[in-house]
Amino acid sequence: MASEGVRRRGPKFRRRSEARPDEVLDAALALFVEKGFAATRVEDIAARAGVSKGTVYLYFPSKDAVLEGLVRRGILPIAESAIEKFGNLEGDPRIILASAIRMLGSRFSDPEVRAIPKVVLREVVSFPHLAEMYRREVLDHVIPVVVSLIERGIAEGYMRPVDPELTVRSIVGPLVLHVVLAEVFGVVPKGGVEIEKLIDNHLSILFDGLSADAVKAE
Amino acid sequence: MASEGVRRRGPKFRRRSEARPDEVLDAALALFVEKGFAATRVEDIAARAGVSKGTVYLYFPSKDAVLEGLVRRGILPIAESAIEKFGNLEGDPRIILASAIRMLGSRFSDPEVRAIPKVVLREVVSFPHLAEMYRREVLDHVIPVVVSLIERGIAEGYMRPVDPELTVRSIVGPLVLHVVLAEVFGVVPKGGVEIEKLIDNHLSILFDGLSADAVKAE
């Protein structure tokens, strides 16, 4: 525009790739996160994806289907990646757990990653099967891995005999709340939102407890 | 138009008027929790409240205002109750904390109590001021109380020197996640959802840590 009349060589006429449906999903995700499903018009999605309304319907039979496709696409990589990574490691499970938590934290720092659970959380009332899908595809895979890690920790004497399933809540809950407080309510600690500090503090309490050693000795 | 046709409308039955707004809010809360704000029609609210559509508008200028009124009404009692109860107690802050957590747990067991935060959480994208209101009226009052309890715990040697603000997440997070998993995703531990077990497990870890004593001694 600025250099009118001058044409640079190169792939100037890159034809839109075959990634159309993905572009639609990207646009939809951004909008659903920003305004919610109900307040997002199909036309908005189309505009943001750079296509026409009709094109959205070319790839998705309905607006609902866009949401569903979105969640489906966002779910797949998860069950695969993290689980295999931490599922079969040997050694002190607390090290593994800490490492996993740190990874979870860093992934949660990416708004793109938070997007899907956020949308699911919001729209679950209107689309119960989304939650079910999310649970089936993500939670049902991830939680057992953590549970068995704890079980091994207890069995091998690294951990006290806690309830493994309930302990999962103690492990992940603080992270979730931290993000919710910051994102939804704007509650930010004096030190800032950087999740690393939270995780340090969390791990310290998680493993060693809040009580002072002196008191603990009592 | 005006001169043609005769309109014949009016009240069918009358009732007291004092509790009317509250009845509307009750109906709205139930429906917002059940179906979400967007999917709830004003007529639904009216029907559930046993009044007509027009009556809803007699007390609330818009559907949005119903939601706002709902949150406002649900928020008021909170800041008052819990805080005074635990804000000024003396003695081991861990005892107080444990007691407060148990109280919070029992209150969270009541779906009526969970209703407001649930709705706020869901509709916050469309109504950011609701979140701000909730933060201002609830969180900004409750969190400092917990923070200062922890500060005192540290100062008086009951607790290790943790970051008090971040520790709030470690204290409440597990409860929140427990409820979210159960309610939203239907993830229920083998032992059931009763929150008491969760709290026992949580408190044990919170105060004494996950690590086995033997390992801790290392």
Next chain:
Amino acid sequence: MASEGVRRRGPKFRRRSEARPDEVLDAALALFVEKGFAATRVEDIAARAGVSKGTVYLYFPSKDAVLEGLVRRGILPIAESAIEKFGNLEGDPRIILASAIRMLGSRFSDPEVRAIPKVVLREVVSFPHLAEMYRREVLDHVIPVVVSLIERGIAEGYMRPVDPELTVRSIVGPLVLHVVLAEVFGVVPKGGVEIEKLIDNHLSILFDGLSADAVKAE
């Protein structure tokens, strides 16, 4: 209000007179002129009249009836007053006409007097019988008086042989347009809206014509 605590003696507790319906009509007229019939709510009328909505319906069976009553009330005095005044005078009819025009002008200066025709003009599409009523009760009485005045003027040699009925338009039209331009479109002559100047100019043209005498002699 300013002299709180001090009560002046006198008819302090004047009970509302039996003029209720008139107060309602006054309120309605003011509002209909200001916002139009459709945009005026019965509640507005009631509020302005200092009564409740129900009371309006105590005196008028419907909102339409208020408008009708308004026009009816405003019409009655007209047919009586002006007509008898100018209908039977003797002498140069031009003097009488000029005098009548000046009176009409001064009456038109009063917004209260303009109010009824203004409302009728506006609402005539929705309430054709109002226009008919106005014509029957006002125009059909007033126009013939003017017509016969002109007829006498022609017969007695005061006026040229014009069409009396059409000439009524030439007599009153300029006044009407002057008011419409000023009120509706805000078109005001440099000299201001005072109707006296307009009437002077109008009468001069009406009786003596626009053409210069020299040209007329041609």
Next chain:
Amino acid sequence: MASEGVRRRGPKFRRRSEARPDEVLDAALALFVEKGFAATRVEDIAARAGVSKGTVYLYFPSKDAVLEGLVRRGILPIAESAIEKFGNLEGDPRIILASAIRMLGSRFSDPEVRAIPKVVLREVVSFPHLAEMYRREVLDHVIPVVVSLIERGIAEGYMRPVDPELTVRSIVGPLVLHVVLAEVFGVVPKGGVEIEKLIDNHLSILFDGLSADAVKAE
């Protein structure tokens, strides 16, 4: 809600799209004249234009905008046509004036032409900016032309020294009143509504006055 029930809607028939807004405006104008703005439903407009409700909103953001578009469209051609035609002619301004009045009369005979000012006149209370627009675009262009014509007439000795601005009312007022009486109140002279007769009578009085020559000589 969204996930339950299948909605199956869409176009039934297609037509060219260029003239669509004009068709809507035509329909709206007819209905606004016939029943008034308030009593005309958007659906009526759509039906009369042979399109669906939604199509009206495709071209106009609101019902108000239809009215505004209507007036805007109706106003444009006016300022152009008549003015250039009579603004620069030389010779006896009375001839020009008479010619202009006759043209105005013949245009006013067309109900289509009367339609816009009629609607503006009626709805001006609810939409003051319409009147302003009409004044700015029509009256502020037309009136000065007439005024300067009169000024020239006076300067060149064709007319008596009247107030040009006020005289505009004397020139146009009779026509306006004639139309209002006929259209609004059904007051029709014995000879019928044909405006030619009125104009003949009007011009005769306008230029030569109502007074008989004998009397004038006095």
Next chain:
DNA sequence: CATGAATGAGAATTCATTCAT
């Protein structure tokens, strides 16, 4: 394949009118 004009069910909101108190 893409487009976007057209459709029309649906939902929020208004307000004239009624009638128990």
Next chain:
DNA sequence: GATGAATGAATTCTCATTCAT
């Protein structure tokens, strides 16, 4: 007589979906 809470028909406006081009 007065009141004003309650009603619900009517209307504007939105937007998911279709389909001729």
